[in-house]
Amino acid sequence: MSGPVSTADVPVPAGTAGPSRDGRDIAVMGSRSGAVGALPVQRLLPQRARRTVGAWCFFDHGGPVEAPGGALGIGPHPHIGLQTVTWVLAGELVHRDGLGSEQPIRPGELNLMTAGHGVVHAEEHRSPGPLHVVQLWVAQPDATREGSPAFEHFGVLPQLDLGGGSATVLVGAIGGARSPARRDTDHVGAEIAVRSECVVPVDRRYEHVVVPLDAAMEVAGKPVTPDQAAYLAPERDEILLRTAAPGRAILLGGVPFEERVLMWWNYVARTREEITAAHHDWTARRPRFALPASVLDPIDAASPPWDRS
C-alpha cells in the first residue's frame, strides 16, 4: 500500500484544530478518511500541525475490509527519500520491486523497503477474504536519502512480554527487545497487543504516537479510538495502555526529526526541485525507476502544481 500525498500542505482533519494539549503532554489527533486504490484508509500522518513523529512521516491504517483477492492491489509506483514499512494484520500481499524482490507479506512479518534516490514497487493483493494493513513511511536523513535502494523482509520479530500485553518490535527497541531491521534514524515502531492493561517502557528522548487498530483504547488515561492518534511528547519513561477487550495498537516514536521534510505524492524530499526531477524521471521511465515484474499497471500522476504551465 502506498499513499498519494497530494500536496505539501495536508488539510487538518475535520473536527480537529490540530493537537490541543488536553493533558500534561498528550494530544489526541483525528485522521482523514481516504482511499488508496480501492482500499479505504484512515490517514493519521502527516497532518498540518504534526508532519512527523520522530522520522515517521506517513501513517495509513487500511481496512479492515472484506474483499475478493486481487481487488486491492497497488500497481508499480515510485518512491524517493523514505522507507516503507508494510505491516499486515489480516490477509496477504505480495511485494514486488525494481530490485527484483518478490515477497509475500503475511501477518506478523515485516516488509521494509528503503527508497534512497529511487525505487519502484507494487503490492499485489492475492488472498480472498479480509484485508487489514498498516502502511508507514520513515523519512530518510540526509546521510542516506540519496543512497541506493534496498529491501528487507523479516518473518520473525522480537517480542517482549509486558504482563497484560506484549510488544512485537518492528524497528528499533522496546525494553530489551531489539529489531534487526535497518534503521537510519533513532526511532522505534512496534505493535502492542493489549489483553487488559500494560505498561510499555519507552525512551525519554522520543516523542511517540499510539494508534489503536481494533477498538478504543485508553492511552495514558486518555480515551483514543481507531480513527485517532494519541501524541505523547518526550520526557516520559512509560506509556500505560488499557482496554475493555483485547486489542492491538501501533506505537511509533523517535527523536524529533529536525530536517526539512517536503512530501508530494510518493516522494519525500527537501525541495520542490528534487520532487520535480524525480517525477520527470518517473514519467519518462528513466533507469532510476526500474519497473518490477507485476501483473498490475504502473500508476501515474499529474505533475506537481508548481510544475504546471
Ligand code: MN
Ligand atoms: Mn508505495
